[in-house]
Amino acid sequence: MDSILGWSLFLVIVVGLVSSMVNASTAKDDFKFCESVVKKWASFSVDEVKEDKHTLQDLLFFLHIPRTGGRTYYHCFLKRLYSSKLECPRSYDKLRFDTRKPDCRLLATHDDYSVMSKLPKEKTSMMTVLRNPVDRVFSTYEFSIEVAARFLVHPNLTSASQFSGRLRKKTNAVSTLDIWPWKYLVPWMREDLFARRDARLRNAQNYIQSNDSYDMDSIAMPLHQYINNPIATDIIHNGATFQVAGLTNNSYIAESHEVRHCVLKYDDLGKYVLDVAKKRLDNMLYVGLTEDHKESASLFADVVGTQIIFQFASSNSSPDNSANEGSEQNSSFSGSELENDPLQKLTVGELMEAYEDCITKLRKAQARRRASSLMKISPANFTKEARLKVPESVHHQIISLNKLDVELYRYAQDIFTRRHNHVMYESERQKNILINSLDSPSLRNVSGPTVLVLFILLAILFISARRRTSKVKV
């Protein structure tokens, strides 16, 4: 009896040991495999440092990370600078995206870096805007629900889906529901909102109402559930890093999906992705920050705006402003009203002025839309005060789910500070040159026309800089 017990105990231990060894070794193999997959990808993905990265090339690719305020750049700068004719067909729309169009000079999209595989890499400049990851996640949550809530005017989910299907067929315009990541996030939230509304109707008053808008179980999916859903892992967390690395689940490149799965499985492999993303940012023509929006906008105007204006002035291919075919979305705001004056006459100062005017309008329109949509999920309301009620633990969780983005954002802040200081320094220097040159004897050796052109250029720079500073003070 004893020996049988002894033997079975022995067997159990042996089987346990063996199976855990097997488990450990397959896990190890899997890690090794993943590590090699990720390292291989990284070695192919790191680009050389571009010497001319600050020079605008023929094509400008705006890698628009969702919820970073990129729409203001698109509507208030880019659509002002490039006419629709110069925009690559169906920006923001991967399915109908077409790079063959000659003369296409602007591509703005939520697609990731892998789009670059379809672009003339040497002739492409890239720009992007980054945002504090915690705010970006909050904003993604709010926007998913905001857009989904617009459908609550319908009596049920079936009729809501049918309606949006019909509308898309009819208009042929690109809607939010066609665009990654919203094409996943909005239907997900829409289904969820309808289910919760149905449950409310069934149970009448029989539910507990919390007063934290981000945790109102009876109205919408609470934030803490949202961020822990597998869909959020698929497309929201570390979204900026994955997008810049070209590893989103929307990537064009087949191997990307294996790399992403490995990185999601093994935290340790994140550093390779981060390295690639950082180098990509280093090579970009422009990196803006949502938080420092004023400084970002003026850096954009100085660095990118100036070059676009100059590019058109010198190539003499100034866009004409006909037909604004297929705007990105049929929102109540369209940028077309900005496409009025011919570009040749535009100065950087005017560009900034138009921008300020445009974002005021754009923000008003967005606020109206948001308010009318949030009314449908009242008493939930996503305000600054409501955010303060969200427990610290949720903030910490968002940070830990977005470690790569936290570090990439910090890196982007460094890049931004360096470039901002550099441009400030240069414009100070040019002002000084201007002042010194007025009584410099060395100028006698330079030809008259050159001096004149130089003088006018510097004067424009000087005046536009002053205009902007006075604008900021108001």
Ligand SMILES: *[C@@H]1O[C@H](CO)[C@@H](O)[C@H](O)[C@H]1NC(C)=O
């Ligand atoms: C082996 O791994 C599986 C799943 O990964 C787990 O369920 C099982 O408990 C593990 N066995 C041992 C002995 O660790």
Ligand SMILES: *[C@@H]1O[C@H](CO)[C@@H](O)[C@H](O)[C@H]1NC(C)=O
């Ligand atoms: C959904 O609403 C439509 C329009 O009121 C109605 O015709 C349809 O029967 C409803 N469907 C369900 C499943 O309740």
Ligand SMILES: *[C@@H]1O[C@H](CO)[C@@H](O)[C@H](O)[C@H]1NC(C)=O
């Ligand atoms: C609502 O908020 C107040 C203070 O803001 C708090 O005292 C109260 O307990 C909250 N009620 C619920 C149901 O959470």
Ligand SMILES: *[C@@H]1O[C@H](CO)[C@@H](O)[C@H](O)[C@H]1NC(C)=O
């Ligand atoms: C991307 O993520 C969404 C949401 O989880 C999922 O439905 C979709 O199948 C994913 N796509 C790929 C290519 O993995």
Ligand SMILES: *[C@@H]1O[C@H](CO)[C@@H](O)[C@H](O)[C@H]1NC(C)=O
């Ligand atoms: C586009 O929006 C405008 C108002 O914002 C509306 O009048 C028009 O009917 C919309 N067009 C389509 C096709 O939905």
Ligand SMILES: *[C@@H]1O[C@H](CO)[C@@H](O)[C@H](O)[C@H]1NC(C)=O
């Ligand atoms: C939400 O909050 C904003 C700002 O406090 C307010 O203007 C708006 O009326 C509120 N909306 C609802 C539906 O309560």
